[in-house]
Amino acid sequence: MTDRRIKEIVIVGGGTAGWMSAAALAQLLPHGHRYRLIESDQISTIGVGEATIPSIRNFNMHLGIDENDFIRHTQGTFKLGIEFVNWGINHTKYFHGFGSVGRDQPMANFYHYWLKLNQLGVAGGLEPYSINTVASALGKFSVGRPDLPNSPLSDLSYAYHFDAGLYARYLRAYAEQRGVKRTEGRIVQTILRESDGFIDAIVMENGEKIYGDFFIDCSGMVALLIEKALQTGYEDWTHWLPCDTAIAVPCSLAGSAQAHTRSTAHSAGWQWRIPLQHRIGNGHVFSSKFMDHDTAQNILMNNLDGKALAEPRQIKFTTGKRKKAWNKNCVAIGLSGGFMEPLESTSIHMVKTGLMRLLTFFPDKDFDQVDIDNYNRLTDKEYAQIRDFLILHYKVNQRDDSEFWRYCRNMEVPESLQVKLDLFSSHGRILRENEELFPEDSWLQVMHGQGMRPRRYSPVVDQRTPEEIAGFLHNTQAVIRKCVDAMPTHLDYIRSNCMAKPMA
Numbered sequence: 172m173t174d175r176r177i178k179e180i181v182i183v184g185g186g187t188a189g190w191m192s193a194a195a196l197a198q199l200l201p202h203g204h205r206y207r208l209i210e211s212d213q214i215s216t217i218g219v220g221e222a223t224i225p226s227i228r229n230f231n232m233h234l235g236i237d238e239n240d241f242i243r244h245t246q247g248t249f250k251l252g253i254e255f256v257n258w259g260i261n262h263t264k265y266f267h268g269f270g271s272v273g274r275d276q277p278m279a280n281f282y283h284y285w286l287k288l289n290q291l292g293v294a295g296g297l298e299p300y301s302i303n304t305v306a307s308a309l310g311k312f313s314v315g316r317p318d319l320p321n322s323p324l325s326d327l328s329y330a331y332h333f334d335a336g337l338y339a340r341y342l343r344a345y346a347e348q349r350g351v352k353r354t355e356g357r358i359v360q361t362i363l364r365e366s367d368g369f370i371d372a373i374v375m376e377n378g379e380k381i382y383g384d385f386f387i388d389c390s391g392m393v394a395l396l397i398e399k400a401l402q403t404g405y406e407d408w409t410h411w412l413p414c415d416t417a418i419a420v421p422c423s424l425a426g427s428a429q430a431h432t433r434s435t436a437h438s439a440g441w442q443w444r445i446p447l448q449h450r451i452g453n454g455h456v457f458s459s460k461f462m463d464h465d466t467a468q469n470i471l472m473n474n475l476d477g478k479a480l481a482e483p484r485q486i487k488f489t490t491g492k493r494k495k496a497w498n499k500n501c502v503a504i505g506l507s508g509g510f511m512e513p514l515e516s517t518s519i520h521m522v523k524t525g526l527m528r529l530l531t532f533f534p535d536k537d538f539d540q541v542d543i544d545n546y547n548r549l550t551d552k553e554y555a556q557i558r559d560f561l562i563l564h565y566k567v568n569q570r571d572d573s574e575f576w577r578y579c580r581n582m583e584v585p586e587s588l589q590v591k592l593d594l595f596s597s598h599g600r601i602l603r604e605n606e607e608l609f610p611e612d613s614w615l616q617v618m619h620g621q622g623m624r625p626r627r628y629s630p631v632v633d634q635r636t637p638e639e640i641a642g643f644l645h646n647t648q649a650v651i652r653k654c655v656d657a658m659p660t661h662l663d664y665i666r667s668n669c670m671a672k673p674m675a
């Protein structure tokens with residue numbers, strides 16, 4: 172029998188995507204494959220993906236990475252959610268916390284019970300019913316307590332902030348210990364097979380030819396293999412997500428690191444703030460059609476918490492995705508496959524899901540098209556679902572202070588998003604389909620936080636009296652506050668468990 176197994180796997184590009192790919196494959200497919208990663212120290216990586224969502228914990232867990240060791244080596248902090256500032260009118264702010272809001276009931280989710288009392292004028296805001304929101308506001312943090320199964324602490328949902336460059340370095344050491352070979356240098360040519368157009372080899376600047384059975388493109392927005400060599404094509408989504416430029420700069424710490432990312436809206440985009448142990452990561456994402464570079468940079472530099480630690484760096488991008496994430500014998504992982512602005516910290520998550528999906532459809536040398544087609548179908552679906560959630564932030568806005576926000580509010584949106592908006596506007600219902608990334612409570616917090624209010628609540632909550640519902644809400648709020656009061660501060664937790672060594 173002919174051996175059809177893939178043996179030579181070549182990863183083009185380092186950075187977070189490249190070394191996540193190398194680490195995951197070397198750990199999860201350790202036998203029968205040779206892994207080689209090619210990167211050039213002369214090519215800088217984007218490095219803005221320092222904020223994550225909870226799925227990163229599963230990735231590290233699959234690799235057997237100790238959480239405290241990882242936090243120490245990446246100057247990391249913990250993340251309970253994202254604070255959105257000025258996305259509404261009159262300097263309003265809201266919080267998108269990970270995890271649940273309240274405690275769902277058999278007949279309806281928590282929001283409908285709250286909404287009934289809110290419409291009766293006897294319920295305040297939603298914030299006290301999210302343990303992540305309350306803890307973050309009070310500067311508290313704790314990992315989950317599975318030993319307390321009936322407590323909101325039992326499955327506390329959290330993610331991380333970390334230095335993406337240090338994370339790549341951490342994973343590089345991990346991958347090299349498991350046999351991944353690194354080649355330093357620049358690629359000058361990609362050789363395609365004449366018979367079928369598959370990638371045969373890449374040519375290095377020193378003349379070396381590196382052959383492979385399977386190639387993973389982690390070359391970032393350059394997309395050296397998937398686009399420059401294979402000419403796969405790209406879907407442009409800037410008519411829905413008009414921001415196309417980011418200016419990034421780190422600054423010194425001011426106060427203790429908070430356990431949340433902050434997104435502050437400006438007149439033509441928004442600014443991120445990501446607190447690490449040794450610095451704060453900042454950036455201004457904006458639309459060049461509505462704001463010039465100098466104005467955008469001035470806004471960023473005038474809104475830093477501390478002293479700038481480097482010169483501002485500009486990053487141009489086109490929001491969208493490759494028409495095929497997998498083409499012939501090449502899979503694009505990370506920014507080579509598409510760009511979704513970091514508004515909800517999904518970039519590293521999409522590296523993780525791309526790799527897990529690849530393991531599901533891992534090929535042999537026949538590269539069956541049915542496997543490739545289904546990989547691409549599921550990838551397309553994931554991109555579209557995340558796209559819709561990002562568009563929601565722009566579409567549902569009440570600002571009237573700039574042409575940018577008026578454009579976003581008046582633009583037509585994909586039908587898949589419009590259905591969600593219409594359902595919520597009617598009876599506060601949120602439809603989650605096909606295991607999409609963001610759960611109902613995430614949609615709820617953004618819709619509600621940006622001013623959407625349903626006309627009615629679900630009629631099934633009328634099975635309980637207002638007095639019964641009021642008692643239920645009071646108890647939920649009291650239990651959450653009691654749990655948060657027992658937590659250490661975010662800084663105390665880091666000091667006790669995963670404080671990094673001072674940077675040289």
